[in-house]
Amino acid sequence: MEKQSDLLLDIQHLHTAYRLQGKFYDAADDINITLKRDEILSVVGESGCGKSTIAASIIGLYDHKNTKVTGDILYNELNLVGLNENLFNKIRGNKIGMIFQDPLASLNPLMRVGDQVAETLYYHTDMNEKERHARVIELFNQVGMPKPEETYAMYPFELSGGLRQRIVIAMAIACKPEVIIADEPTTALDVTIQAQILDLLEDIQKQSHSGIILITHDLGVVAETADQVAVMYAGQVVEKADVKTIFEHPLHPYTRSLLNSMPQSEDEEEDLHVIHGTVPSLKNMPREGDRFAARIPWIPASAHEKEPVMHEIDPGHWVRCTCWKTFHFEDDEASGE
Amino acid sequence: MAKEIIQVKNLKVHYPIRSGFWNRVTDYVRAVDDVSITINEGETYGLIGESGSGKSTTGKAIVGVEPITSGQIIYQGVNITTAKNRRKLNYNKDVQMIFQDSMSSLNPRKRIEDIIAEPIRNFENLTTDQERERVQELLDIVGMPSDSLYKYPHEFSGGQRQRIGVARAVATNPRLIVADEPTSALDLSVQAQVLNFMKHIQQQYDIAYLFISHDLGVVKHMSENLAIMHRGRLVEIGSRDDIYNHPMHIYTKRLLSAIPLVDVEHREENKKHRQEVEQEFQNDQSKWYDDKGRVYPLQQVSGKHWVALPKDELKQEEIKEKGRD
Numbered sequence: 001m002e003k004q005s006d007l008l009l010d011i012q013h014l015h016t017a018y019r020l021q022g023k024f025y026d027a028a029d030d031i032n033i034t035l036k037r038d039e040i041l042s043v044v045g046e047s048g049c050g051k052s053t054i055a056a057s058i059i060g061l062y063d064h065k066n067t068k069v070t071g072d073i074l075y076n077e078l079n080l081v082g083l084n085e086n087l088f089n090k091i092r093g094n095k096i097g098m099i100f101q102d103p104l105a106s107l108n109p110l111m112r113v114g115d116q117v118a119e120t121l122y123y124h125t126d127m128n129e130k131e132r133h134a135r136v137i138e139l140f141n142q143v144g145m146p147k148p149e150e151t152y153a154m155y156p157f158e159l160s161g162g163l164r165q166r167i168v169i170a171m172a173i174a175c176k177p178e179v180i181i182a183d184e185p186t187t188a189l190d191v192t193i194q195a196q197i198l199d200l201l202e203d204i205q206k207q208s209h210s211g212i213i214l215i216t217h218d219l220g221v222v223a224e225t226a227d228q229v230a231v232m233y234a235g236q237v238v239e240k241a242d243v244k245t246i247f248e249h250p251l252h253p254y255t256r257s258l259l260n261s262m263p264q265s266e267d268e269e270e271d272l273h274v275i276h277g278t279v280p281s282l283k284n285m286p287r288e289g290d291r292f293a294a295r296i297p298w299i300p301a302s303a304h305e306k307e308p309v310m311h312e313i314d315p316g317h318w319v320r321c322t323c324w325k326t327f328h329f330e331d332d333e334a335s336g337e
Numbered sequence: 338m339a340k341e342i343i344q345v346k347n348l349k350v351h352y353p354i355r356s357g358f359w360n361r362v363t364d365y366v367r368a369v370d371d372v373s374i375t376i377n378e379g380e381t382y383g384l385i386g387e388s389g390s391g392k393s394t395t396g397k398a399i400v401g402v403e404p405i406t407s408g409q410i411i412y413q414g415v416n417i418t419t420a421k422n423r424r425k426l427n428y429n430k431d432v433q434m435i436f437q438d439s440m441s442s443l444n445p446r447k448r449i450e451d452i453i454a455e456p457i458r459n460f461e462n463l464t465t466d467q468e469r470e471r472v473q474e475l476l477d478i479v480g481m482p483s484d485s486l487y488k489y490p491h492e493f494s495g496g497q498r499q500r501i502g503v504a505r506a507v508a509t510n511p512r513l514i515v516a517d518e519p520t521s522a523l524d525l526s527v528q529a530q531v532l533n534f535m536k537h538i539q540q541q542y543d544i545a546y547l548f549i550s551h552d553l554g555v556v557k558h559m560s561e562n563l564a565i566m567h568r569g570r571l572v573e574i575g576s577r578d579d580i581y582n583h584p585m586h587i588y589t590k591r592l593l594s595a596i597p598l599v600d601v602e603h604r605e606e607n608k609k610h611r612q613e614v615e616q617e618f619q620n621d622q623s624k625w626y627d628d629k630g631r632v633y634p635l636q637q638v639s640g641k642h643w644v645a646l647p648k649d650e651l652k653q654e655e656i657k658e659k660g661r662d
Contacts (some may be wrong), residue, residue, distance in 0.1 A: 220554075
């Protein structure tokens with residue numbers, strides 16, 4: 001019985017394009033990822049790589065006039081792409097919950113926080129007011145709010161950043177969703193609070209057996225929480241593997257460069273690794289060849305594929321392009337040759 | 338051998354809380370409460386704390402943009418907490434600041450040339466040509482192309498803007514730069530770039546940094562000595578080794594255990610350790626904090642290592658410390 005419903009989200013050939021001055025540009029370009037039950041899938045990359053675009057596409061929160069989404073996002077065999085708004089409203093918040101980065105911006109400042117959580121229940125369940133209140137208190141307990149009854153009647157500005165994020169999480173999990181999308185849930189928080197929120201997310205996942213898509217740019221967070229990792233660069237997934245493989249045997253040049261530029265090394269006197277150039281903007285994104293090639297200019301063009309595709313190196317370990325085979329860091333060039 | 342460049346003694350910054358019918362001062366917010374630190378010439382001094390711990394206020398008070406309640410900031414033997422003394426010593430030229438948000442700290446209507454030249458114009462009399470040469474040179478130092486001179490801030494990426502901020506801070510040949518979270522708004526690879534430039538500039542010009550940050554990984558990379566702040570007071574100061582390898586205060590331990598580690602192999606153990614420390618922190622509140630929720634005054638443990646220990650705690654901890662080594 002576990003087996004058949006294991007796959008929660010199956011994203012196939014997803015293209016999300018934004019209209020810029022009359023033309024559409026793909027911000028997410030041919031994304032293929034899957035999310036299983038009991039799994040935390042982490043999507044990492046720098047800003048401008050299209051991480052949040054994927055989140056917006058899954059949950060259908062985009063400007064329909066200026067955005068074009070094609071491909072398939074299968075949730076239990078239901079395609080979410082192009083789903084009509086009435087049906088989507090039944091799924092969004094109910095089956096798929098979302099946690100945003102900035103808790104203050106995602107809460108209504110004029111509404112008591114308890115009522116905001118209860119609102120979700122009002123739309124998606126048949127509970128009466130009393131039941132809803134009881135459920136909200138239960139949720140507040142679950143997300144570790146210190147005084148649930150008193151907090152119910154408070155306004156967002158009365159709460160600290162960590163508590164606000166707990167409210168947002170309570171909203172997201174109110175209807176016991178199967179999929180939770182967390183878009184940079186801890187970026188605005190202090191490290192100690194971040195640790196608490198991540199633990200909380202893990203606990204919730206263990207209890208409800210849901211799948212979580214965790215979008216973040218913090219590799220430390222990924223290493224601590226994720227099961228599967230998809231590394232994104234310039235709108236494409238460049239490497240996909242389980243968390244251990246990504247950190248212990250990274251292959252794609254971008255993954256290796258990112259890991260190398262973390263200030264965690266024991267040798268403090270050494271310079272940090274810098275990736276040449278910047279992430280190209282949406283309009284200037286190279287559409288042909290390896291998109292990362294421009295940032296590793298010392299690798300000859302012949303090492304890259306003309307049309308880079310994902311290769312399965314080991315079971316479950318996917319890498320785009322073949323340039324990883326000959327890739328070395330610039331500084332090693334002299335010694336390597 | 339290490340000469341101190343600046344000495345902060347018992348710095349206090351309190352904000353009054355007014356309430357009641359006559360709007361009288363009823364209490365104070367103790368944003369910075371009795372902070373004493375010493376920064377040596379050419380070193381990077383890390384100041385770590387969570388949001389609201391008063392670390393930025395300390396930085397601003399040192400630069401002189403935040404009026405202080407009491408205490409002394411000694412620079413070249415003179416207390417520079419009054420504007421008159423600051424002028425006499427050219428303090429405002431010698432101490433500069435780098436801000437967190439590069440977008441709001443650069444005037445959007447000014448070109449890069451004017452932005453970087455502004456501190457030069459304030460303190461030096463240069464002809465237009467000399468000035469342009471100097472700005473050119475500064476742009477070189479932070480690795481920006483020379484055609485950036487005539488561009489506006491919005492034409493640059495976040496990392497480039499932050500480098501312009503660094504160039505502006507270096508423009509007057511300062512001896513101390515207060516860097517208030519200079520890289521927290523930047524991506525990982527860009528952060529590496531800015532940090533590298535900051536290090537190179539430091540070696541080249543022998544500048545001291547007060548590096549304010551909440552990111553313990555970055556501070557570990559940058560600074561030799563550091564201080565940890567919590568609720569406006571210092572919790573622990575010491576060398577990098579003291580703090581990272583022999584933390585003594587429970588708050589420091591808690592902060593260190595909360596950093597996400599890139600260590601997939603041991604993540605369950607790390608998580609368990611973190612939760613244990615958190616538990617200890619919750620349980621031992623009364624031991625480490627006084628009845629007003631403030632940490633105790635600092636006590637010397639070894640050479641540079643000072644910890645806010647409760648009085649009777651000192652001996653016991655000392656024995657523990659020795660046993661560990």
